[in-house]
Amino acid sequence: MIGYYAHHQGAGHLTRMRGIAAALDQPVWGLSSAAPPPGWEGGWTTLARDDDPHPGALADRDPTAHGVLHWAPTHHEGLARRSAQIARWAAEERPSALVVDVSVEVTLLARLCGVPTVVVAMPGRRDDRPHRLAYDTADALLAPWPRGAHDLHWPDRWFAKAWFVGAISRFDHRSLPDPVPAAHPGRTVLVLWGAGGHSTTAAQVEQARAATPDWTWVERSPGRGASGDLWADLQAADVVVTHGGQNAVAEVAAARRPAVVVAQPRPHDEQVATARRVDDWRIAVGCASWPSPREWPELLDRALARGGQRWSRWSTGDGAARAAAHLDRLAGDLVPGAGS
Structure with missing residues (x-):
């Protein structure tokens, strides 16, 4: 059995877990502070929260352990209980490995319990001391993006154990249909937000809408959808x-x-x-922050000109299957409980 720790922030970690689990040849046991996703059929451990009360109220409890960790506040009951849950799970279930998506502290705790770890590598600069500790102790690094996207500053020792599988989407392997007629006249913009929150305001979106009168803008976020079918919304x-x-x-x-x-x-x-990266590779238009209203007409035109076919460099359509194949091979090489 393979364990999979999914961070509760946003929905992406749980979605990625479901995709990989569905492609694996062996059972998967989920661990998270979030509830199991609908339809989850494997084992599940709902972990105690380590961020209650609000993280800001815990800032004086040395949450970084003098800069070595990201989040381990002292004298926190929830942290103690979740650590005990993970250790008990490792002792009782004897997993062949644990995928950590993502937490430096869970990575280290699992490894201290003798469980091999596969850390999901994240975009951005991850050369701080806690990330180095987690990546160095991992048996493998699972990179859900193409090689060269976020690894330009990696040391050789990380490359040697990295699995670059490309993007992982719940829509992998779907056949691209013929274009769907838009529900609005003219050209349509779909604004896609996630469960992790966003800093862009409704006023900023409205200003962009006003600056592009030939376009119809439709927003979609958790609990607020353009329709009940995200795939159809994307295609339209x-x-x-x-x-x-x-x-x-x-x-x-x-x-x-x-x-x-x-x-x-x-x-x-x-x-x-x-x-x-997607802008440098001319896959799409990339912006470091929400553009000003006057920039939007040109940005939309540039996105149209670039089209969508270069996304094939980012997403091969079998990212979850490739990740699962790596995990199955790794688990086959590991013998839980072996050693002196």
Whole structure:
């Protein structure tokens, strides 16, 4: 059995877990502070939260352990309980490996329990001390993006154990249909937000809408959809304006849509790195922040000109299957409980 830890922030970690789990040849046990996703059939451990009360209220409890970790506040009951849950799970279930998506602390705790770890590598600069510790101790690094996208500053020791599988989307392997007639006259922009929140305001979107009178703007976010079918919404859009989260970008890539990728503030400039790379590779238009109203007409036209076919460099359509194949091989090489 393979374990999979999915961070509760946003929806991307859980979505990626479901895609990889469905492609694996062996059972998967999920661990998260979030509830199991609908239809989950494997084992599940709902972990205690380590961020209650609000993280700001815990700032004086040395949460970084003098700069060595990202989040381990002292004297926190939830942190103690979740650590005990993970250790107990490792002892009782004896997993062959744990995929960590993502947490430096879970990576280290699992390894201290003798569980081999596969760390999901993230965009942005990850050369801080905690990330180096997690990446160095991992048995493998799972990179859900193409080689060269976010690894330009990696040391050789990380390359040696990295699996570059490309984007992982729930829409992988879907056949691209004939163009869907837009529900609005003229050209359509689909604005795609995620569950992780965004700093762009409704007023900023309205200003962009006003600056492009020949375009119809439609927004979609968790709980607020253009329709009940994201795939159809993507296909109906002439241009998708999306935040730079990995999951959203993967789904736009799978749909091969012209896009403007606008980074939202995240630690380690995660989304800025993605927006910069898709722009450098001329896959889509990338912006480090929400553009001014006067920039939008040209940005949409440039996205249309670039088209959507270059997304094939980012998304091969079998990212989850490739990740699962690596995990199956790794698990086959590991014998839980072996050693002195």
